[in-house]
Amino acid sequence: MATRDITTIDGNEAAAHVAYRVSEVAAIYPITPSSPMGEWADDWAAHTRVNIWGQIPKIVEMQSEAGAIGTVHGALQAGALATTFTASQGLLLMIPNMYKIAGELTSFVMHVAARTVATHALSIFGDHSDVMACRQTGFAMLASNTVQEAHDGAAISLACSLRSRVPFLHFFDGFRTSHEVNRVELLTDDDLRSLIPQNLVDEHRNRALTPDHPILRGTAQNPDAFFQAREACNPFYDRLPRIVQEEMAKFAQLTGREYKPFEYYGDPAANRVIIVMGSGAQTVTETVKYLCARGEKIGALVVRLYRPFAADLFVAALPSTTRRIAVLDRTKEPGATGEPLYQDVITSLYQAHEAGALPTGDIPQVIGGRYGLSSKEFTPAMVKAVFDEISKPAGLKRFTVGIVDDVTHLSLPVDESFDIEAPATVRAVFFGLGADGTVGANKNSIKIIGDDTDMYAQGYFVYDSKKSGAMTISHLRFGKDPICAPYLIKRASFVACHQFQFLGQTDVLAYAQENAVFLLNAPYGKEEVWDRLPHDVQQTIIDKQLKVYTIDANSVAKAAGMGSRINTIMQTCFFAISGVLPRDAAIEAIKRAIKKTYGKRGEEVVRRNFEAVDKTLEHLHQLTVPAKATASPAKAIDEKSAALPDFVKRVTTVMMQGKGDLLPVSAFPVDGTWPTGTSKFEKRNIALEIPEWNPAICIQCNKCAFVCPHSAIRAKVHAPNTGATPPEGFQAVPYKAPDFKGLSYTLQVAPEDCTGCNLCIAVCPSKDKANPKNKAITMVPHLPILERERAKFKYFLDIPEVDRTRIARMDAKASQFLLPLFEFSGACGGCGETPYVKLLTQLFGDRLVIANATGCSSIYGGNLPTTPYTQNRDGRGPAWSNSLFEDNAEFGLGILLGLREHHAHATGLVRKLSARIGDNLVTGLLESEQHGEANIRNQRDRVLELRKLLRSVDSPDARLLDAIADYLVRKTVWLLGGDGWAYDIGYGGLDHVISLPYDVRILVLDTEVYSNTGGQASKSTPIGASAKYATAGKTTQKKDLGLIAMSYRNAYVASIAFGANDNHAVKAFLEAESFPGPSLIVAYSHCIAHGYDLKNGLEQQKLAVDSGVWPLYRYDPRLVGQGKPPLQIDSVGGKADVRQYLRNETRFAMVEKIDPKRFHDLSESSVQNTAERLALYQELAKIAFPVTHGGTNGNGKSVAVTETKGA
């Protein structure tokens, strides 16, 4: 038998490693945190890696998890060994089929990176709420508690499933295990072959549907048969626990790694026992070991086989001395008598006691508690707190641990100083910026140590809730013994801060233990660094006696041609001063790793990295630490925070500081409702350079403001004299156009909110005639002008916006005089989606309700701590909600129907009270036009008047009308989401709402890929693009969503690209909003997943349109009644070469690198498809439909009345 490889990988790769090799078919769909399993499978298939039978498994991406499990079900019925990977909502979508697969006793294993199910909020992090929702499906459930177990459990599950015919849900904790990097011994193909006997595979195949041996499955059964037939499966479940035991024993014989369905650790004569499942088990067992060594009589019972719950094996595993038990559940079931594992334990103990088979004699006292929801930290200190609680004679019966519950007082007090980690373990914490490569370098360091030495290594990475300027914290452990610590490091012997600015934002050195090494990347010379450190940092360095090393890594990176990637440099520093490996050996290993990782990317890439390594040591310096801190202490009270709203001060600010874990239960809204408009308090200051305005050159086109993804550059026309004294440097110049003659114009940057993406500079058309390098806005260093610009922006915000009703023609320029009600989101710098969202809020924000499908737009729209949707001076602004990924169209339709009912109700009451209200106002309220700013304003005035009148009316109807009168002002409901929603998982609902005659507005932010989950192909992905799940380049054409919508002929449809034609985009928004019926806008959104510097996004949008790849058009059914063709094509394709467009983006160019011939073929297909699509549109654009009976707009409404009134 071949020797087994040892490698350092994460839990997802560990599980996929087995799943891939023992599968013939995998149907997949991306969902965090399980997506990487599918990505690995797809990647391996693309590289023609074979399974243990010598075949390349067929990997197919489906439109949803429901589609994936349906496909799996079919493949299983055809006798194939199939698998899938999922989590959370995805798993919930699979449940109907899981009943079927289990009911048909089908051998099958699915792998789940267990994740929180969305309730009051979505969470991408880990707990057991998803798998617990499946415990009734008939699937066996096997929990893997470590990265190694995720690998082993995948194999054991299939072995058991093939023997038992019961399908398995194999799960491990999302992120904590799925994303933890640890050392794993890989099973060989021979291992897998011996675990999975061919005769069982044959038996599975022999149960297949085949016309050669025809059978029928999936009958409908009646009262006479169903019940008995349902009971017929019992023996299979009865046998299963023994099968699992035997297979685990076989596995142990083969590999030396022993597992049991229930496994006890600790003192054989323990009186107190914790029962736990998942990654927390390791924390509990390690704590038990530690405490037992100190004389405690305690133990831990770890659950691996959760379903079927083998009560006999469970009680047998308990020490007979057990008197008290605490059951830990990583899920919550509101209203239940206890969480699921607790209930299983109670029932098992009772049943065993009844049968006289309880080794403990009496039933022990059992308490149940929740821990670790949504990856909340679970530490040895918390384990100790639980043991302390069951040591009390009258402790809590139900508890939580890891939070402070000051509402129902269920939480246990935790002694945070309790620490069990071995001092010999090297513990290192690194603070990095998303784009600087810190995490990648750390993963690389772990590989170097884990793969090249006999040391064990572990890595876990904590990411920000923002996509731009995101902080990452890497937690790395190295040691001679296996690392069994699935929780974050609190006391590190090495702390590295890769971005100097973090020192002022986060308590970086809180992680440092006494005498730790502190590595700092500082943009200063070694003599200057100390004086630049904040006072608190200096004091901590002195107090903790830290050894401080510093390097100006950005300069070294720049000199080596590495841009802002300081990964290699900081990695070299780590090895040079941490002492984990001998310095020379480490440098050599780094270079080997560079060659291995980047070798295929070209000699130049390798050369530059080598140069960076070589230059690092000469620029790394140890600081001499003075005896006293020399910087001035920070102000005790932050003046800024004094003016904050109460909730922001109490809650949001704490979360922004990274201290959300400290907030008690009472701090939080009970139902997931949060205030809008809080992103403005965040002030992230992430840009190194920001734009500065030169009014002398500016032509006042507002294009910069239009394209800004973060609403960080704004324009105003205002009275020349604004009243208050302007701050120093504030500029206002005469407004140039005739529409607001006599007013002044100001362009202003939000200096602390700009991300420095450069889109505004790229779009600026005005150049200095004497020096064309300078435009009307130029990027300048951030810090020197920060104070000045901050004061200017504050002053600018106070200047009233222009009267919306005075804007004669709403176009791209005019739209930017409207207040954006979406600002400073956490979207990527240069995001191609957010300019549309911002525009939407500018045009209709004060009467806008957004239903947002899960995805990027729901993350930058609603990921805490702050909320970017905001309010105008009247307190009006977008109301926003996210239901699910798959149901957004239906959700939005429901909102619209609700609003319509309120409107109808209010209308009815106005009519009912007409005698008191007066005919004029009634007619005005019910009959007036409500399109256009002036009309809306007038209607608001009428509602005000109505309310005044109602004050004097003493009737229940008047009170009710007063309460709902605002619904008389027309609202607008927009459904937002990406192409993953609109083209794939939510398409059924989207298609349905388009078919209905309701005024829902659908904005598809089309990035042509699943951006939020990391770039998996969607049905919008164009032919020739390489994406995850389509690595070799997608071979089918992008779905034409607009054309499908046009086929209903009742919907307004537009295809827009703001970078190519901003006025067109504005026009489409206005037309869509005014259309009496459903409207759909498909908006080209450049994206980081396209693989180019996003500052070129606008240029690329132009190329997309000019080449015909992305035609601009508007389909307006209202035109039918005018005898005109409803389709208007608004762009001319063929002005640029499709191939040029493709080559600019790595997603296409990569295909050429992989396989030039394939690229040639796919790009020629793209050219052909582009031409065909344009030809089709051009023909369609010629068709003017015959008009009968004056024509309709397709929604049963006469074209004579083309606009609805009210909601």
Next chain:
Amino acid sequence: MDLSTNYLSFELSSPMIPGACPLTGDLSAVRRLEDAGAPMIIMPSVFQEQLEREQVAFHQNLESGDDSYAESLSYLPRPEDFRLGPDEYLEQLARIKAAVRVPVAASLNGRTRGGWMDFARLLHTAGADALELNVYDTLIDPDRDAASVESEAIAMVGEVCRAVAIPVAVKLAPFYTNIQHFAMQLEKAGAKGLVLFNRFYQPDIDVENLEVTRSLELSTSAELLPRLRATAALYEHCAVDLAITGGVHTAIDVLKAVMVGASSVQMVSALLQLGPRYLTTLRDELARWLELHDYESLSQARGSMSLSRTPDPSAFERGNYARILQSWTRT
């Protein structure tokens, strides 16, 4: 009519070689060129800095969004096997080499010593019969003087010539203080041929948008003249083979080039405009002209109008300038 010539030690059936251009990088076009009588193929230039930039940009674009956000730890697949610029060029070189019988020269535009050497060796290994080095450099360093620019170029040519066993020709810019001296230095450094001159695709200015624009202007026969003069001046002084590129469009242009001493001419613009088959036409026209004028072979004409042999050498010299201007004013 015997049109044969010897260039870089290759016996060529005619002097009209398709120069470095998109046609010579395309396999089917190369086949058509050979069928039309191309005696040798000069592949398009591979630019060292372009390759480096491409590598670095690809690498950065691939990784730029990595590890920033928990849901999207990367945005693009990571293929294990893919081709970079040099691989693609080398593969294409090998394919062209396998497809044609005539010699194939690779063309290299380098910048640093390392770049020249590495690529030159790779090109040799991939099967190139000869190398054409393009020593064109964009000078934006005000501290470098002319002598150091020339000596650097000579040193690099020397290194390449020592590193590869195949003949190396050097493609020159038209602007050297003393091209004869420079040419002799290159010969000493090991160059077997000189190609006169590189046509710079110079940037243009868009006065409306205040932008620099790039456009490709095809050559005309008018551009031949400085090349004729330089070749005429070098012919007697250098033992290396001379080739003229830039402005060769007609059989008469070819003839002029040969008469001032060129062993071969390289053609691009005419072939881009008229297609590979134009080579056949040209060959026929050249042969017909020679027959009509009672030449025995093309080689009989070679160098007949070089500086030392021309009946009126002063026409190539400085005073000629004044005479031409005068003739212009008279008309």
